[in-house]
Amino acid sequence: MNSRLLKVDMHVHTHPFSPCSVTTPHEAIEAAINAGIDVLVFTDHDTIWSKQEIDEMQQWAGAQLRLLAGIEVSCLEGHFLVYGLDAIDGLHYNMPVKELIDIARRREAAVVAAHPFRFSMESGNYCYKLDIDAVEVDSSNTTQTTKALAEKLAAQRNLPRIYASDAHSPRDVGSYHTLLSAPIDTISDLVREIKNATRG
Ligand SMILES: [Zn+2]
Ligand SMILES: [Zn+2]
Numbered sequence: 001m002n003s004r005l006l007k008v009d010m011h012v013h014t015h016p017f018s019p020c021s022v023t024t025p026h027e028a029i030e031a032a033i034n035a036g037i038d039v040l041v042f043t044d045h046d047t048i049w050s051k052q053e054i055d056e057m058q059q060w061a062g063a064q065l066r067l068l069a070g071i072e073v074s075c076l077e078g079h080f081l082v083y084g085l086d087a088i089d090g091l092h093y094n095m096p097v098k099e100l101i102d103i104a105r106r107r108e109a110a111v112v113a114a115h116p117f118r119f120s121m122e123s124g125n126y127c128y129k130l131d132i133d134a135v136e137v138d139s140s141n142t143t144q145t146t147k148a149l150a151e152k153l154a155a156q157r158n159l160p161r162i163y164a165s166d167a168h169s170p171r172d173v174g175s176y177h178t179l180l181s182a183p184i185d186t187i188s189d190l191v192r193e194i195k196n197a198t199r200g
Contacts, residue, residue, distance in 0.1 A: 004182040006038040009174050010070065010190070011081060011114065011139060011164030017044035021168040028173050029061045035174025039184050043070040043081055046093050051086060068187050072114055073100055078123035081136065081164075084109030084191045101131050110191040112136055112162055116153060117146040124149055128157065134194050135159050139166035139176055160197035 013021035014028050023031070025042065032040040040061075042049055049057075049069035058067045070083040075097040082104050085091075090103050104111045110133040117124030118141055127135070135154040138147050154161045167173040180193035 005179040006182050006184055007036055007174075007177040008039040008041070008180050008184065008190070008193075009035075009037045009165050009167070009177045010039070010041040010083070010112075010162065010194075011043050011072070011136065011166045012040060012173055013044055013072075013166070013168045014042055017042075017047050017049070018168070020045070023167065023170050023173065025057055026060065027170040028167070029057065029065060029067065031167075031170040031173035033061075033065050035177075037065065037174040037177060039066045039068065039180075039190070040173075041068045041070050041083070041190065043072045045072050046074055046088070046091070047071065048085060048088055066184060068184075068190055070187070070190075075100055077126050078116060078119055079114040080132070081112040081114050082109050083112070083194065084187050086187075097126075097130060105131070108188075108191065110134065110194045112194065113150075113153075115139055115141045115146065115150075115166065117149040118142070121149075124153065127153055132159065134162050134197060136162045136164055136166075138163045140168075140172045141166045155200045158199050160194060160199050162194070162197065 015021045048071040112134045113127045137150040163176040
């Protein structure tokens, strides 16, 4: 059965939760709708939107867009996107990624290596040994070189490939997306579809 494919931008930073972002949540939602995105996921640095906060923004966004919340955790070994956590209990800045993965496994969350070769070859190569669910292969923070290295990592590990904007300004929201099967109404739906995304 062919199910409908949704355009998902699952890596977006908003201000003020991500101080490095100049995008307000409202601007991010408007930009995503203008870019034809179906599912937008706020992944602020080391903080996660509460269900109530997301519900309020979802009401503002309306039916055109599904809004969800993940988190980008700054680990000792690099940045990792996590989907399926509803609180930051147990997470902390610069934590070892293996601790993060243990927490994610206990809560059935998905872990995606964000821009794996952006900071160093060493941090990217470390992902070859990690129990991650997917690799972000392209984003606004990826060069041709780091994209090729991330694609090789995904191929050799046979992991799903994620394309996401990593937007810090409104113009970048929706500039990259991953096509995933509908329905994606909850974070659990997203976790399931990340694991089903195109591999290799
Ligand atoms: Zn990052
Ligand atoms: Zn990011």
